[in-house]
Amino acid sequence: MRIGIISDTHMPSRAKGIPQELVKGLKGVDLILHAGDWTKPEVVHAFESLAPIDGVAGNNDGEEIIRRFGRKKIITLAGYRIGMIHGDGVRKKTEERAWEAFADETVDVIVFGHSHVPFLRKHQGVLVFNPGSPTDKRRQPRYSYGVLTLANSIKAEHYYYDDKT
Structure with missing residues (x-):
């Protein structure tokens, strides 16, 4: 199973549409997971x-996105949590907050965003x-996304x- 992993698209303020490189890269994935800051x-x-x-x-993200997706979740795909x-x-690095959010849970992967840093x-x-981020690289040299296999x-x-x- 191939899963496209994205976060922090901040659209339409950071991009009017999905970047063509991202469209090409996500072609054929079974699922896309977005780690928040869709914005619309x-x-x-x-x-x-x-x-x-x-x-x-x-x-x-506003209430409509929060209602649809929630702020935290665990999904099972291909037998992996x-x-x-x-x-x-606040406090700590983003990856530390993500890790601690699942400290009392059994997971195989933690996907997070917020920092815009791969x-x-x-x-x-x-x-x-x-x-x-595929649309807002901030201080990073390039835009990015991921694929989880x-x-x-x-x-x-x-x-x-x-x-x-």
């Missing part, structure tokens, strides 16, 4: 035109993954590009 319900519909979608709401949270809050690390046997093992990769049009 129309963004959900835009991504649904590419593949089925699930996700969580971020700190810049995936924890999802945006990761906003992150990939295995911690105590759990893959912790932030795809970065679930088979006999879990594989996560970042993909980068320079043009968000």
